[in-house]
Amino acid sequence: MRDPETTLRQHDLPVTAQRVAVLRAVSRHPHATADELAEGVRGELGTISRQSVYNVLNVLTDKGIIRRIQPADSAALYEDRIGDNHHHLVCRSCGRTEDVCCAVGEAPCLKAHSHHGFKIDEAEVIYWGTCPACQKKR
Amino acid sequence: MRDPETTLRQHDLPVTAQRVAVLRAVSRHPHATADELAEGVRGELGTISRQSVYNVLNVLTDKGIIRRIQPADSAALYEDRIGDNHHHLVCRSCGRTEDVCCAVGEAPCLKAHSHHGFKIDEAEVIYWGTCPACQKKR
DNA sequence: GCAAGTTTTTGACAAAGTCCAAAAGTCCGT
DNA sequence: ACGGACTTTTGGACTTTGTCAAAAACTTGC
Numbered sequence A, B: 001m002r003d004p005e006t007t008l009r010q011h012d013l014p015v016t017a018q019r020v021a022v023l024r025a026v027s028r029h030p031h032a033t034a035d036e037l038a039e040g041v042r043g044e045l046g047t048i049s050r051q052s053v054y055n056v057l058n059v060l061t062d063k064g065i066i067r068r069i070q071p072a073d074s075a076a077l078y079e080d081r082i083g084d085n086h087h088h089l090v091c092r093s094c095g096r097t098e099d100v101c102c103a104v105g106e107a108p109c110l111k112a113h114s115h116h117g118f119k120i121d122e123a124e125v126i127y128w129g130t131c132p133a134c135q136k137k138r
Numbered sequence C: 001g002c003a004a005g006t007t008t009t010t011g012a013c014a015a016a017g018t019c020c021a022a023a024a025g026t027c028c029g030t
Numbered sequence D: 001a002c003g004g005a006c007t008t009t010t011g012g013a014c015t016t017t018g019t020c021a022a023a024a025a026c027t028t029g030c
Helices: A004-010 A017-028 A034-045 A050-062 A132-137 B004-010 B017-028 B034-045 B050-062 B132-137
Strands: A067-069 A077-079 A086-091 A097-101 A119-130 B067-069 B077-079 B087-091 B097-100 B119-130
Touching: A004 A017, A017 A034, A017 A050, A034 A050, A050 A067, B004 B017, B017 B034, B017 B050, B034 B050, B050 B067
Parallel strands: A086 A119, B087 B119
Antiparallel strands: A067 A077, A086 A097, A119 B119, B067 B077, B087 B097
């Protein structure tokens, strides 16, 4: 992703310190929650309100600049990488999240076209399992 | 699904009025939230506490009697159909949820074996789109 | 029936987000 | 630069979804 300010201008968004800092935080910490990102931003800006973090994340998500994923039993996570159709692998016991390239050929999962008259725009895949560290623990 | 009492006994669960009623409610209303199910149960039993609904749903989910799905921006939904590897289609604007049989051949999506050392036990697929009713509205 | 062990209930609590109105900032034309 | 119009940010209250804990009420097996 190019630098935050340019990205914001390309999407007709006024450039504010908060938005720049949130974008950088998302870049630095992929798969972070809103609260974790808020912490990251505070390290850079000093302070930011919880509401602003949500505002910014919502705007950026709406514009397609970042992507929100919401695994079960966890707060929403945000990430930088967009448009490359990758999926996620989540550990059931610790919540650790990893990226996974689409497993078979090119996006076979998207083929459920027009079922029930729905217009489908995305297929989201989440693989559930146990990460190496948690396998050892038991 | 066979009758609720038999199902409970098969899993060594004491048969209580609440459990039977919740099971029936899940059967009657696939893809309902905990609150909607509570309403359904009240129509049958008169009253049930919110906590009991959660207790029962958790026990049933743990035993694999029902399945919980948790689409983004929605409370958890519960359903009867288990073990047939079907997925879900969710309307972004109204939240309507439909079942979808696995789109291509037999569960191609499950093939992301052992990525990152994870032991994968389930691949969950959610198709996002717009349902027919919401397409008309705009 | 009775004892032993589970469930259910009630009420308080926690996490993640949203709503609202006031204060502060950004951008654009001059 | 500067001012005004418009957008963001803030802070606080509120909502939703769900969990925790202790007491009261059930189920079950003998």
